[in-house]
Amino acid sequence: MPNTKRYLTTGGVGFAVGTFFLWNYPNLGLGAALLGGLVIAALCLLYSAPLPDMIKAGLIAGMFGAVMTIVYGTHKPGVAIIAGMLSGLGAGLLAFQRSPQANPKKAAILGAEAGAIAGAWTGLALFVMAFVIAPAAGISAGDFAEHLSETVILADTLGLGSDILILLFAFGFSTLTGALLGAAACAARSLPLRPNIPLLAVIALPVLLIPLIDRAGNLLLLDALIPIYIFILLALGLNIVVGYAGLLDLGYAAFFAIGAYTTAMLSSPHLGINLSFWLVIWVAAAVAAIAGLTLGAPTLPLRGDYLAIVTLGFGEIVPILFRSLGGGPPGGTLTLRFFGMPIGIEQVDLTGGNKGINPISPPHLPLIGDFEPSNKIPWYYLLIVIMGLAIFFINRLRDSRQGRAWMAMREDELAADAMGINVVRTKLLAFSMGAMFSGFGGAFYGAFIGAIFPSSFDFSVSIILLCMVILGGLGNMTGVIVGGLLIQGADKMFIPKGAELFRRIAETKARAEDTSTVGVSALQDLTQQRLLLFGIVLVVMMLVRPEGLLPNERRKAELHPDDDTINSNSVAAEAEADPSLAA
Amino acid sequence: MAASQTPSSPQAAPLVPREPFLTKRRAFSIVGLIIFLGFFAIPIYQTILLEMWDSPRQLTQQIVIGLTKGTYIAVIALGYTLVYGILELINFAHGDLFMIGAFLSLIFISLFGLDPKTSSGITIFFSLLGILGLVMLCTAFLNAGIERFAYRPLRNAPRLAPLISAIGMSFVLQNVGIFLGDGLIWDKIADGLGSDAIGRVADAMGTQSVAPKNIPDLLPNGQVFFIPDSLKYTYKDLLVAVVSLGLLAGLYSFVRFTKLGKAIRATAQDRDAARLMGINADRTISVTFLIGGALGGAAGMIVGLYNGTALFSMGFTAGLLSFTAAVLGGIGNILGSALGGLLIGLILALSDQYIGTRWSNAVIFAILVLILLFRPTGLLGQEGGQKA
Numbered sequence A: 001m002p003n004t005k006r007y008l009t010t011g012g013v014g015f016a017v018g019t020f021f022l023w024n025y026p027n028l029g030l031g032a033a034l035l036g037g038l039v040i041a042a043l044c045l046l047y048s049a050p051l052p053d054m055i056k057a058g059l060i061a062g063m064f065g066a067v068m069t070i071v072y073g074t075h076k077p078g079v080a081i082i083a084g085m086l087s088g089l090g091a092g093l094l095a096f097q098r099s100p101q102a103n104p105k106k107a108a109i110l111g112a113e114a115g116a117i118a119g120a121w122t123g124l125a126l127f128v129m130a131f132v133i134a135p136a137a138g139i140s141a142g143d144f145a146e147h148l149s150e151t152v153i154l155a156d157t158l159g160l161g162s163d164i165l166i167l168l169f170a171f172g173f174s175t176l177t178g179a180l181l182g183a184a185a186c187a188a189r190s191l192p193l194r195p196n197i198p199l200l201a202v203i204a205l206p207v208l209l210i211p212l213i214d215r216a217g218n219l220l221l222l223d224a225l226i227p228i229y230i231f232i233l234l235a236l237g238l239n240i241v242v243g244y245a246g247l248l249d250l251g252y253a254a255f256f257a258i259g260a261y262t263t264a265m266l267s268s269p270h271l272g273i274n275l276s277f278w279l280v281i282w283v284a285a286a287v288a289a290i291a292g293l294t295l296g297a298p299t300l301p302l303r304g305d306y307l308a309i310v311t312l313g314f315g316e317i318v319p320i321l322f323r324s325l326g327g328g329p330p331g332g333t334l335t336l337r338f339f340g341m342p343i344g345i346e347q348v349d350l351t352g353g354n355k356g357i358n359p360i361s362p363p364h365l366p367l368i369g370d371f372e373p374s375n376k377i378p379w380y381y382l383l384i385v386i387m388g389l390a391i392f393f394i395n396r397l398r399d400s401r402q403g404r405a406w407m408a409m410r411e412d413e414l415a416a417d418a419m420g421i422n423v424v425r426t427k428l429l430a431f432s433m434g435a436m437f438s439g440f441g442g443a444f445y446g447a448f449i450g451a452i453f454p455s456s457f458d459f460s461v462s463i464i465l466l467c468m469v470i471l472g473g474l475g476n477m478t479g480v481i482v483g484g485l486l487i488q489g490a491d492k493m494f495i496p497k498g499a500e501l502f503r504r505i506a507e508t509k510a511r512a513e514d515t516s517t518v519g520v521s522a523l524q525d526l527t528q529q530r531l532l533l534f535g536i537v538l539v540v541m542m543l544v545r546p547e548g549l550l551p552n553e554r555r556k557a558e559l560h561p562d563d564d565t566i567n568s569n570s571v572a573a574e575a576e577a578d579p580s581l582a583a
Numbered sequence B: 001m002a003a004s005q006t007p008s009s010p011q012a013a014p015l016v017p018r019e020p021f022l023t024k025r026r027a028f029s030i031v032g033l034i035i036f037l038g039f040f041a042i043p044i045y046q047t048i049l050l051e052m053w054d055s056p057r058q059l060t061q062q063i064v065i066g067l068t069k070g071t072y073i074a075v076i077a078l079g080y081t082l083v084y085g086i087l088e089l090i091n092f093a094h095g096d097l098f099m100i101g102a103f104l105s106l107i108f109i110s111l112f113g114l115d116p117k118t119s120s121g122i123t124i125f126f127s128l129l130g131i132l133g134l135v136m137l138c139t140a141f142l143n144a145g146i147e148r149f150a151y152r153p154l155r156n157a158p159r160l161a162p163l164i165s166a167i168g169m170s171f172v173l174q175n176v177g178i179f180l181g182d183g184l185i186w187d188k189i190a191d192g193l194g195s196d197a198i199g200r201v202a203d204a205m206g207t208q209s210v211a212p213k214n215i216p217d218l219l220p221n222g223q224v225f226f227i228p229d230s231l232k233y234t235y236k237d238l239l240v241a242v243v244s245l246g247l248l249a250g251l252y253s254f255v256r257f258t259k260l261g262k263a264i265r266a267t268a269q270d271r272d273a274a275r276l277m278g279i280n281a282d283r284t285i286s287v288t289f290l291i292g293g294a295l296g297g298a299a300g301m302i303v304g305l306y307n308g309t310a311l312f313s314m315g316f317t318a319g320l321l322s323f324t325a326a327v328l329g330g331i332g333n334i335l336g337s338a339l340g341g342l343l344i345g346l347i348l349a350l351s352d353q354y355i356g357t358r359w360s361n362a363v364i365f366a367i368l369v370l371i372l373l374f375r376p377t378g379l380l381g382q383e384g385g386q387k388a
Helices: A005-021 A029-048 A053-073 A078-097 A104-136 A140-149 A163-190 A197-217 A222-244 A253-266 A277-295 A302-324 A375-398 A403-409 A415-420 A421-449 A457-470 A479-513 A526-544 A555-560 A567-577 B010-015 B026-056 B056-087 B094-110 B121-154 B162-181 B182-195 B197-203 B235-257 B259-269 B271-276 B281-307 B312-331 B334-354 B359-375
Strands: A335-340 A341-346
Touching: A005 A029, A005 A341, A029 A053, A029 B281, A053 A078, A053 A163, A053 A479, A078 A104, A078 A163, A078 A197, A104 A140, A104 A335, A104 A479, A140 A163, A163 A197, A197 A222, A197 A375, A197 B271, A222 A375, A222 A403, A222 A421, A222 A457, A222 A479, A253 A302, A253 A421, A253 A457, A302 A457, A302 B162, A302 B312, A302 B359, A341 B197, A375 A421, A375 A479, A375 B281, A403 A415, A403 A421, A403 A479, A415 A421, A457 A479, A457 B162, A479 A526, A526 B094, A526 B121, A526 B162, B010 B312, B056 B094, B056 B235, B056 B259, B056 B281, B056 B312, B094 B121, B094 B162, B094 B197, B094 B281, B094 B312, B121 B162, B121 B281, B162 B312, B182 B197, B235 B259, B235 B281, B259 B271, B259 B281, B271 B281, B271 B359, B312 B334, B312 B359, B334 B359
Parallel strands: none
Antiparallel strands: A335 A341
């Protein structure tokens, strides 16, 4: 078998990592950790196994659905329905990506198969949940049944009495919706339309339906989804700077902070200015864009890693500034001396210092009234509108003269200059455009959270955003969105919820054995390890697949240099793969 | 476009005429700066200068502190400068390697059971020397390993790829720091092995892995010389300065006078030409990383003992400080890094005292930006030696 080594490595690494992470939970025991490690190793092997494309697509997409079901499942089993829909859609798109079809009918069949596999796996996770994990986490059968009938909507309407029936119903429902959405997505992808309205409609359907299902089943998913979307919006802006223009910006969180602080200062009782959100969001975007210009102007001559360091510095200084421009004692004065004469400057508490600004006024719409913090649905739709507009504009921008200038500059600044591209203008526009979108994101974030603190904009935010862009694929919007969903999904949903689940299992076990619960140390708390995860993602992506999961075609060609550079390894590999080359 | 006139590679440098100093863009920035400094900042400068004038003793004390800090900043900066000189890579993980050095020294100190109250001076002295060697050895091989696995495969990749990989490694190392600082894990290991020494490590780390760790105060605290009611200069300060300067001198003579040092310089100048001359470039780069790692680890131990604490995030700030120092002195230039380190230490101490600790990072960054804009080659850097 030619790939034995690869399978052994994949499985072994999966086993080791899984066991290590699980073993760190006190009371979980080595046996449970080994079992978990085996499961993870099996999943890794499945991923590298030579299976037909549609089965593999279904398995990969379904894995996310299954993980989502398991981490949310103890209290909200109804999540399986949303997870089934999403993983079906993902499976359909992935299947098409792996084996493109020209015939819509064939594509629909392929998508339906992949989607059904994904949905079924998600549904299967619900059974694992009910019979294995929920009892281990100390949730009695009665409680679980109650959660089940509460959150699986339609179960009541259909009059399904017994729990097994509800489980079967949820299983069937997620398989069916998965298959339908997968088929629709795959068929729509195969249509040679541009713009591909049917595909957009298929993708929009679950995105727009999520809040309604969420509300009906009381799943509370939106609390996690809205921050994820905000970060995706930011990553789209960063993609302009890093992906299109090729300027590595390590201080992007600064613009996010500027947008959020502008909103907070202009629409809160803190300074006594209380403008409407609909005006402030534009002001915030404009202020962020101007900040982008002020960062861009002095750094024009810098390239590559020096630019990265200076942007990093900018990203460090801005939160320091916000932290220091306020929070002092009220009414204090700072005495300075101007040629011997003392000048008293009255200190104004601009930013609230470390305490931040709280509260920030929410948006107001005539029919809906003030957006309530408790009701996330209007927020969600508002964000969808903002994101839709942002995606539309960035898409148009990329194809415009300006976008082509960015890419030309990314490839070779000297050549671009020689071809008559105004490099100064192009760079400044890249910085300010990128900053503008994060201004929108910051404004929405400020209003949504209702309070902001300087600590929410530190270096790790910039790195997480960079990670999202790199994982998905530099310069490709679909890739950035997928990367954002994966990283932010891990950060805001899977890791915290998974950690909670593990803790619950460990506690239940400790109670059963009547040992006292040992304090959970930092390493044992998965949430502490998220930055480790992102660090590993950055290194591994650079080593294995620098073009990202969904690469931009041109970028991919650039990162995998062919004959024009002397690379004996790749030439030899090509010769091996294609004997005609060697001849 | 001034940007396009800058030489794009060191080889081409002599052929391309130097960029005139006063380009249009620079003129704009300078005028802007003068206006800004002139109108808004005069009262602040005046205040600071008057404050310095009022208390010369305080000023002298800060200068002494600054120079002491400067010596170890210079040692860390050397790690950046060596790697940048040879690979043109900002080794982002170097600051975190420094942090690992501090943690390792705490671990070894606890393993050996050193205690300022019970151990004798001679024991402490020789153990510390041994620990310094051990720490340097560990961090050297750690750094070379990182190079082997995270940077070497990217040798021919686009320039940003190794930088991003280095940022990733920096986060991985920070988490290694959290891991090393986790007393509960050490407890588990100690229970498993039944070892008292490891139990001491667990005690030193405590239960909070992200909390700052206390390193026992092993360096002598007596006054070196006595000036009535004033200047504090302890043996601790002296030791830090002596060890750091010793490392600097050792490195300088290594690179200057040995055969390997010559290979390093040749590889830094032109890797392909060096390879043609029979120098094993990969091995030379590994050696560079070994030396850089050893220096980082040594600095970690020195700082850990000097400040008495170790924290998993201490590498980030220290890394920025020393990178700025390296750039200020002229990155790629060993003497330049030493000079830059001293200057940055001085600036840091003065800004801590007169502007406020919370502004120190901002001040350092402002300096970095100014250097990169007006003299990207640094104070002692050669023309065309690097690309900004």
